[in-house]
Each structure stands twice: as structure tokens, then as C-alpha cells.
Amino acid sequence: MTDGFDLTRDGEVARLTFTRPAKMNAITYGMWAAIPDVVAEVEADPALKVLLLTGEGEHFSAGADISEFRDLRTTAEGAASYDKAVEGAVAALTAMRKPSVAMIRGNCIGGGCQVSVACDFRFAAEGSRFGITPAKLGIVYHFDSTRQLVSLVGPAHAKYFLLSGELITAARAREIGLLNDVFPAAELEASTRAFAATLCVRSQASIRGMNRIIEKIVAGQETPDAEVEQIRSDALHGVDYAEGVAAFLERRPPRFAYR
Missing domain, CATH: 3.90.226.10 (2-enoyl-CoA Hydratase; Chain A, domain 1)
Known part of the structure; x- marks a missing residue:
């Protein structure tokens, strides 16, 4: 170090x-x-x-x-x-x-x-x-x-x-x-x-995806591009989304697996 x-x-x-x-x-x-x-x-x-x-x-x-x-x-x-x-x-x-x-x-x-x-x-x-x-x-x-x-x-x-x-x-x-x-x-x-x-304890897929999108907005980007659409698509088809919905419906804390 x-x-x-x-x-x-x-x-x-x-x-x-x-x-x-x-x-x-x-x-x-x-x-x-x-x-x-x-x-x-x-x-x-x-x-x-x-x-x-x-x-x-x-x-x-x-x-x-x-x-x-x-x-x-x-x-x-x-x-x-x-x-x-x-x-x-x-x-x-x-x-x-x-x-x-x-x-x-x-x-x-x-x-x-x-x-x-x-x-x-x-x-x-x-x-x-x-x-x-x-x-x-x-x-x-x-x-x-x-x-x-x-x-x-x-x-x-x-x-x-x-x-x-x-x-x-x-x-x-x-x-x-x-x-x-x-x-x-x-x-x-x-x-x-x-x-x-x-x-x-939050969804890391959500956190990292949204962090990247916010970075783009702060840098001046005004409309979504292919990377933004891919981030959102990956989240939608990812394990965290399924777990988040299941946990909400079952009234329990989510156990997110994405790292």
C-alpha cells in the first residue's frame, strides 16, 4: 500500500x-x-x-x-x-x-x-x-x-x-x-x-446500474443510449429482480444474490 x-x-x-x-x-x-x-x-x-x-x-x-x-x-x-x-x-x-x-x-x-x-x-x-x-x-x-x-x-x-x-x-x-x-x-x-x-443489503445490480446511469446524466447525457438500455434489460432478467418481487409478495426481506 x-x-x-x-x-x-x-x-x-x-x-x-x-x-x-x-x-x-x-x-x-x-x-x-x-x-x-x-x-x-x-x-x-x-x-x-x-x-x-x-x-x-x-x-x-x-x-x-x-x-x-x-x-x-x-x-x-x-x-x-x-x-x-x-x-x-x-x-x-x-x-x-x-x-x-x-x-x-x-x-x-x-x-x-x-x-x-x-x-x-x-x-x-x-x-x-x-x-x-x-x-x-x-x-x-x-x-x-x-x-x-x-x-x-x-x-x-x-x-x-x-x-x-x-x-x-x-x-x-x-x-x-x-x-x-x-x-x-x-x-x-x-x-x-x-x-x-x-x-x-440492497440489490447490487440496482445500485451499480443506477450509479452508472447517474454518472452519465451528470456528464451531460440527456437521452438513454445502448449501454443504459442494456443495464436496464440485464436487471430485468437478473436474479435480483426475481428475488425482489418474490420477497415483496411474501412479505419478507429480500436475499439478493448478485455480487
Whole structure:
């Protein structure tokens, strides 16, 4: 495993933890570059259904490790290479069929917020802070990450984030749609794990199919294509559909078999 994070398994949930608490879990180039491999490992493991991302200690992540920038981003070629690693990490998380959940404490800023926005769900502790700060560094934000932010919070709030670089509270982040929910700090872990457990007992054929369709819609697709029709057809003829209907009619919890 790459220095800076740790991947563990808890039943059907994989947990990716940023492990640089002394640096507020700042994300290094090596960490960005390794995220696609982590995603691929989780996607390929039939025993895993959910990826949960969090940070060790008091913070989720304060963003990219800017101390690397003088060495890695001082030339156009270096900046392009660095950005390619970031874009690859975002693309990998975005394209996951298995759902991803960000569990956030403390600072979730810059690249840390970028990672959380690429996840399917975001839950935070009261007292957390959020911001995206390219305007403080003279950077123009990644296109796909900008699109994801706009799809979550709308253009007005996205402009506030990106153009001002100001931080907002968890309560405000929930209000504008950046977060799914906010919990007291002592309840965050249990509440997030309970939600992940809920995802694990739902139809994985439904979850992964709908996740792909939503990705297409966010990317701008307006009408169904052959892939969408195939996803829906496969679900209709799959074992989960038969089990779901049978369980409903028999008034029992479904026992979905698709993995």
C-alpha cells in the first residue's frame, strides 16, 4: 500500500484511510497516483460492496500537499503530469459502480474536498469545514471536478467556493447540498457505518446500474443510449429482480444474490 493511506476491510465494506494526521492528511502526488489502483482493487473484489473514505485523526484532508509543488509543478510539463494524477484519481472514484462514501471530520479543503465530491455520498461531523481554494494558488480548477461541484450545489454556490476560496461550516455545506447529512462528532462513525450497511443489503445490480446511469446524466447525457438500455434489460432478467418481487409478495426481506 502507498505511503499516506491504508486500505482495510470490514466485512463487505472497504475503508480507505488517509494516514498523514501530522500533515492534516494532505494528499501527496503518490497518493493521487495510487487511488485508481485502490478503486480497481475494490471493484474487482466480489466480497466488497462499498468503499468508505476517511482521514486518520482530526481531519479528513486539508488538500493536496503543497510542499511538493515547487518540485513537481514548477514547469508546464510537471504541472500537467501532476494534474493527470489528480484527474485519474477523480475519474476512478467517479466511475466506480460500487458506491463510495466520504466520512468527514475537521478540515475537508482543496483536494480533500475534491475527493469527497467525487464520492457518491458525503457525511460529516458537526464542526467540519469545507472549501476549494484554487483562487488562492493561481490555479484553474479541474473541469470534471468543477462539473461535479456544479451538479451538487449549483453554479452560484460553485462560484462562491471556487472564486472566493472561503471556507464554510458543515451546517452550511448541508444546506447547499454539498453534504448528505451532518451528525454530532460522537455519532458520525456509527451513522455512516449504518448507512454503508444499508447499501450492502440492497440489490447490487440496482445500485451499480443506477450509479452508472447517474454518472452519465451528470456528464451531460440527456437521452438513454445502448449501454443504459442494456443495464436496464440485464436487471430485468437478473436474479435480483426475481428475488425482489418474490420477497415483496411474501412479505419478507429480500436475499439478493448478485455480487
